[in-house]
Amino acid sequence: MSSKAREAERRAARLDEALVRAGRFGREYCRALSDLTDDWVIDIFDRAMQGHPPGSGRVALLAVGGYGRGELAPGSDLDLLLVHDAKPKKVSADIEPTASAIWYPLWDAGVKLGHGVRRIDEQLDLARTDLDSATAIVTARPLAGDDRLAEEVVLKGRELWRSNAPRFLGQLPPLHPRTSGPNGIEVTPFVFLTEVTVEATCGPEALAAFWLPLETAAAGAFDSTYTYPDSGMTFPSWTYDGHVIWGLTWRILGDVLAVGRSI
Numbered sequence: 001m002s003s004k005a006r007e008a009e010r011r012a013a014r015l016d017e018a019l020v021r022a023g024r025f026g027r028e029y030c031r032a033l034s035d036l037t038d039d040w041v042i043d044i045f046d047r048a049m050q051g052h053p054p055g056s057g058r059v060a061l062l063a064v065g066g067y068g069r070g071e072l073a074p075g076s077d078l079d080l081l082l083v084h085d086a087k088p089k090k091v092s093a094d095i096e097p098t099a100s101a102i103w104y105p106l107w108d109a110g111v112k113l114g115h116g117v118r119r120i121d122e123q124l125d126l127a128r129t130d131l132d133s134a135t136a137i138v139t140a141r142p143l144a145g146d147d148r149l150a151e152e153v154v155l156k157g158r159e160l161w162r163s164n165a166p167r168f169l170g171q172l173p174p175l176h177p178r179t180s181g182p183n184g185i186e187v188t189p190f191v192f193l194t195e196v197t198v199e200a201t202c203g204p205e206a207l208a209a210f211w212l213p214l215e216t217a218a219a220g221a222f223d224s225t226y227t228y229p230d231s232g233m234t235f236p237s238w239t240y241d242g243h244v245i246w247g248l249t250w251r252i253l254g255d256v257l258a259v260g261r262s263i
Contacts, residue, residue, distance in 0.1 A: 007109035010040055015074055027071070034072040038063070038143060041080070041106075045144040048101035055094030057086030060145035061102070062153070064136040065114065078106060079114035081140065083123055083153050091119070120153050127160045131168050134161050212240060218257045 018033035045061050065079035066072060082102065086094050099117045106113050118126070126133035137157025142150035161168075216222065222238035226246040237246035238253075245253065 004108035007044075007105045011109040011111065014040055030071045030073055033074070034063075034067060034070040037067070037072055037078070041078075042144045044105045045102055047105075048098055049145075052097040052101040054084065054086065054098050056090050057084050057094065058146040058149045059084045059095065059098060060147070060150035060153070061143045062150060063141045063143050064139065068136070068139045068141045070141075075112075077112045077114045079136070080106075080116075080143075081123070081136070082115070082117045082145075083120050083149060084117070085120055085149060088119065091117075120149065123153055124156055124160065127157050128164065131171070134164065134168060137161070210241070210243060212238075212243075212245070212253075214253070214257060217253070 014033065014036040017036055018029055021028075021032040021036075041061070041063075049059075060083050062068070062081045062083065063079065064081050066076055067079050072078075080102075082095075082099050084091070084095050095117060099115075103113060103115055116123075123133070123137070127137050128134075134157070137154060138161050140154050140157065142154065217238055217240075222240045222245075224237050224239040224244075225234050226237035226244050227234045235246050235250075237244055237250055239245075
């Protein structure tokens with residue numbers, strides 16, 4: 001059996017085992033798949049260290065992103081970060097062969113791999129200025145390699161997040177969620193600091209909330225259409241007790257019902 005087929009078989013075995021442990025849905029499945037993938041990735045790391053040990057310096061492998069949080073779905077990217085402390089001039093000769101020996105078996109297995117190889121100071125410099133890099137370290141999870149090196153990058157990364165979070169959060173870009181409205185919507189996140197204790201109060205949306213009998217909606221009793229004012233554009237909707245449910249809310253509830261039917 002080729003190495004490519006062998007790694008694909010190992011990956012498939014873990015997908016099957018996750019189903020046995022946790023069933024098909026939910027966080028339990030994602031956690032089970034994450035734990036099983038840890039064993040596989042650590043085995044690949046150990047083989048890489050035996051066959052292509054670093055010529056100098058220490059190395060540590062960390063799970064980041066959703067994998068770092070233990071939220072690994074079957075189609076998720078496998079996000080890994082290899083940190084080291086080799087001298088810059090020696091990285092190509094001393095570290096890259098080890099990294100390649102880790103990445104290639106994962107590629108052979110058909111995994112969508114998000115990967116990085118960085119000196120610890122490079123990773124921390126990125127965490128000071130780049131939001132994605134900063135948040136990746138906050139939830140990073142050491143897998144294998146030098147424990148002290150892994151602990152150092154995680155602890156220092158979290159310290160940087162605590163000191164830079166207000167600046168990062170104040171620079172979040174606008175979001176453009178999908179919507180059935182004719183012009184779309186833009187949501188601009190904002191964060192601010194205050195020394196005053198803020199009392200939470202319900203906004204108008206929460207005050208206007210009402211119960212909707214989903215079983216009746218699923219039966220089609222509320223099916224209707226909604227015409228957006230002054231646009232002539234008509235959308236599917238539900239009409240219930242004087243309320244019109246349409247657009248993103250209608251679609252989300254429809255997806256919930258579809259999932260319920262499939263279970």
